[in-house]
Amino acid sequence: MTTFNAFLLFAQAAVYFTVMMGLLRARKVIGVGVFMCALGVMHFLETYLASVFYIELPFGIISPGSTVLFSGKLLMILLLYIREDALVVRQAIYGLLIGNFLIVALVMILRNHETIVITEGRLPDIAFIDEIGSLMVWGTLLLFVDAIAIIVLYERIGDWFGRHLGLRFLVCGAAVLTFDQAGFFLALHYVSGAPWHVFFGGLVAKLVATVVYTALFIAYLKYFDDEAAWLTNRSFKDVFQVLTYRERYHQLLEATTRDHLTGTLHRRQYDHNAPKILEKSLSESKPLSLLVIDIDHFKAVNDRHGHQAGDQVLAKIARMLSENLRSDDHLYRFGGEEFVLICEKLPAEAAMSLASRLRKAIERFSAIYFPEKITVSIGVATAPEDGTVLETLFQAADMRLYEAKRAGRNRVCGPAVQE
Structure with missing residues (x-):
């Protein structure tokens, strides 16, 4: 059963990567907004699966939502940045941040309705909604930090790894997903009492997911694209300023002085x-x-x-x-x-x-x-x-x-x- 679970996870990662890379590749024709929308609609499902949906693998218990979907989303944000620039990718980062907070705000209002039963035994689980809401807030904040960190780190290690695009992708993905696993598990442990072995299983799963996505990315570059076109040489300081809108502050300051x-x-x-x-x-x-x-x-x-x-x-x-x-x-x-x-x-x-x-x-x-x-x-x-x-x-x-x-x-x- 654990082997079959691993096979299904790989299949999910392959499908996710294939569809998202197809949208990224076609962005000049259909628009980058299609890619961003596809990226954003997954967050509630990711949080739901990370909260209640777990499977067993040879190295521990993990959640497909966290392993496949969240890891994939973060790495796709990095790929969008590599293919475009910080000015484009920050639209996705801030869109996810605002959209997810909007969902939570609306849910917090909806939970105050006096509901009626239209199907016997089907009542809204308000406690679960509250749990999901708090995890979504924390997960959204983590995603915001993760997305900026993985891009800045990608540029920072560029001097060390040079033209080894796959290695840069692997290293910064593994580092940021390790940080993310620690941050999200602490919230999950506090909210739902998740045991510590879930942390270690999830950490290994995210690292394996990073390796799988890196392998898929390298295969994509080899058979479908030119690796040289993906290489960037941008200042990580400038990238950080753009991602955090600091350059807009400096522009405004310049305009006033x-x-x-x-x-x-x-x-x-x-x-x-x-x-x-x-x-x-x-x-x-x-x-x-x-x-x-x-x-x-x-x-x-x-x-x-x-x-x-x-x-x-x-x-x-x-x-x-x-x-x-x-x-x-x-x-x-x-x-x-x-x-x-x-x-x-x-x-x-x-x-x-x-x-x-x-x-x-x-x-x-x-x-x-x-x-x-x-x-x-x-x-x-x-x-x-x-x-x-x-x-x-x-x-x-x-x-x-x-x-x-x-x-x-x-x-x-x-x-x-x-x-």
């Missing part, structure tokens, strides 16, 4: 951050230079060519400035056609050299890409020589900017130096 036209930091970021940057440089006895950059005759550009052309000039100059920054530089749009560049660890002579390079680069660039010649004037001040307070430092740079303007524009004016 950067000027929408030029992409540079806002004036309010200057007001908030610049004093701290200056204070840090002074405390470490390191120089800091501040450059005030103003586009010459910008109003005339707007008058002759329109505000849209003026906006393009602003955006392109900002991009040129950004592309020439060091890691210790901070560029702000201060207002209108004026930018402020704060350069940490940059003494006066080096700041003048940088300002001169920026001025010449913009002049050359404008001759080719702008509707007319565009130039900038730049005033430079350096701490601590020109001041130890931000307002004083800015006033010194701003005063030198106007000296450059009065001297004919398209110039750099700095500490005791005028270009």
Whole structure:
């Protein structure tokens, strides 16, 4: 009987893998949503089987729901990620999370109905519904953690296993399913009093399931697909940020701190951050230079060519400035056609050299890409020589900017130096 049970489990795994891989392979034709829906409809059945349906194998007592269906689902999430990307697979992960919580919420409301009997002996088992509900909540949370962990781990071990796709699949599947078995059994033991030998039997079964699914995957790659097309080389840190929506947070943060036209930091970021940057440089006895950059005759550009052309000039100059920054530089749009560049660890002579390079680069660039010649004037001040307070430092740079303007524009004016 135990041998027959093992054969049936293998048959279930083969059917599950064949259907799901068929949907994954056909996703470009029928849509990836079909694959995701097929993935999601199994969760209640998985939880039900894990709670009450057990069979005996040579190495212990196991549940097909946990061994075949849950293990298969987790590995299918990994395969979806490998074939697509983190942006696609997170739709399935969060869809499962929200959908399963929705089921539990609806069941918790339904259980309060006053029911009637329409068939003798057929009454709803509210206690069992409560048990299933708590296990579904815990199982859903575990699945969420498992799904992110298996993908991040898959990328993390990529440097170790290189092009051995099957080995990466096997190792990360075995590791995460071991964690999952421990986590789910603790809940099952608490809720239904499942004995400890069920844990060990389930652990072995999940590890065997991982081997079986890996073998099926390798066979699929050998006979039906090109393994090279499945190889990925993504940063596990970036993958984690996408899966947890942290990249959306950073995008939102960027949108609130950067000027929408030029992409540079806002004036309010200057007001908030610049004093701290200056204070840090002074405390470490390191120089800091501040450059005030103003586009010459910008109003005339707007008058002759329109505000849209003026906006393009602003955006392109900002991009040129950004592309020439060091890691210790901070560029702000201060207002209108004026930018402020704060350069940490940059003494006066080096700041003048940088300002001169920026001025010449913009002049050359404008001759080719702008509707007319565009130039900038730049005033430079350096701490601590020109001041130890931000307002004083800015006033010194701003005063030198106007000296450059009065001297004919398209110039750099700095500490005791005028270009």
